[in-house]
Amino acid sequence: MNKNRVSTPYVFGPVPSRRLGLSLGVDLLPRKTCTYDCLYCQVGRTTDRCAEPRDLVPVEAVIRQVAERLRECSADVVTLSGSGEPTLHSGIQRVIEAVREVMDMQVAVLTNGSLLWRPEVRERLLAAHKVLPTLTSGYEETFQRIHRPHPQITLARLLEGLSAFRKEYRGLFLLEVVFLAGLNDTDREVERLREVIGRIAPDRVQLNTVARPPADPGAVALDRDRLKAIMTFLGNRAEIVAEFQRKGTRGAGxxxxxxxxxxxxxxxxxxxxxxxxxxxxxxxxxxxxxxxxxxxxxxxxxxxxxxxxxxxxxxxxxxxxxxxx
Ligand code: SF4
Missing domain, CATH: 1.10.10.10 (Winged helix-like DNA-binding domain superfamily/Winged helix DNA-binding domain)
Structure with missing residues (x-):
């Protein structure tokens, strides 16, 4: 067994994902590195809040571990996510291309989307099969309250990046909208969201709420009825992200x-x-x-x-x- 894998595991799972199927996770970041420090984060508080992509964990070791794990088990997709924002790793493109071209696997990127205003970050994600960014509000004040972003990140930049990426990207663009009770679930918030989402025009809008213990107890889940009402209001591209129902696993150990x-x-x-x-x-x-x-x-x-x-x-x-x- 590879010594590096034992000391620093960059690959986890496969785990059943509500949105992606059986997903082999890849973590490109030291815990916890992010552009945001979201109230609802399930990893915990951000300890390295930054906005400048850099070389974080060693890409060659990551690629080796993914290949090794795929020899031991099967998965529907390799998902780049992890302990924060994966686009903060400047080597993300090499991982995407290796998984896609050498291992012939589907690649998904779970991103908060906050760095997509940077052309070089958009370019790095173009080879992924699916990109799943997150949005919570069309108002700067609510955005700041929920995400506590790095000072370089504003809602205007996030929206600019999402729209630009949508125009350039040919894969599946699934926009996650996370709702927190009392913060972004009012009619005013939802109306603005509909407007903003209409401009971005994602393939699908996936409605989510706080499913696991959050970083901040102020992040409260929305009840299902309200989520359903919002889904109807947002139109036929919107869906509630349902609990994963798949039975059993394949070779997960x-x-x-x-x-x-x-x-x-x-x-x-x-x-x-x-x-x-x-x-x-x-x-x-x-x-x-x-x-x-x-x-x-x-x-x-x-x-x-x-x-x-x-x-x-x-x-x-x-x-x-x-x-x-
Ligand atoms: S963007 Fe994701 S990883 Fe970063 S703080 Fe928010 S929920 Fe946590």
Whole structure:
């Protein structure tokens, strides 16, 4: 086994994704590097808030790990996401091209879209099959409140980047709109969003809310009825991102190391961990009890569901995590 993979895993899963199918995740960033510090982030607070793309984790090691993992298991898509904003890695294009051309896999990029106003960042994403940026508001004040962006990032820049990318990009452009109760779910907000989304003209609009324990308790999930009403208002390109229903996994492996690695990436429910890792509920409970006893993970209730969350002190410097967008 590759020594680098053991010390610094850049690849996680495959995990069932509500939006992409069985997704092999690739983390291009040290935890936690982002242009934003969103209220709803499931990775935790941003520790390196920046806006200048640079060489972050080693691209060759990432590509090697993806190839190794794909020899061990199958996946529908390789998804670049991770512990923050993947377009902050200036080498993202090399990873996309290697996965697409050498490994012949579908590539998706989960991005907050905040750097798409930069032509070189747009250029780097053109080879991806799917790009999934995020929008929450058409008002600067709400945008600032929800995302707490780097000072270089404004709503005007985000919208300029989304529109420019839409014109240049030939793949599938899926715009995620994240709703937080009391922040961007008013009629005024939704009306402005419809206007702005109409100008961007994405292939689809995927409505989301806070599904896992957020970085800030002020991020409150929208109820399903309100989300449905918004979906109707936004028109036929809009859909609610449903919970993933796929049964079982293919070669995702099992055991304590994989489970702990999965929880490091994002808060996890028992049911999804069992499905993803092929664990039976008794084995899962044994493993999780051991982690809880050692203080490696903690339980957290969110919307009546128990999530297992990594203890902050357990995550070493440079470890990776999923942003779960
Ligand atoms: S939700 Fe995504 S964009 Fe927002 S802080 Fe977390 S990683 Fe960054």
């Amino acid at each position: 099992n055991g304590g190391r994989e489970l702990l690695e999965m929880i490091r990436r994002r808060p996890v429910r028992a049911e999804e961990a069992c499905k993803t890792l092929g664990l039976d509920p008794v084995t899962f409970q044994d493993l999780i009890r051991g982690f809880l006893d050692k203080g490696l993970v903690r339980e957290e209730e969110h919307l009546g569901t128990t999530f297992y969350v990594i203890s902050e002190r357990e995550v070493p410097e440079g470890e990776q995590n999923s942003n779960g967008r």
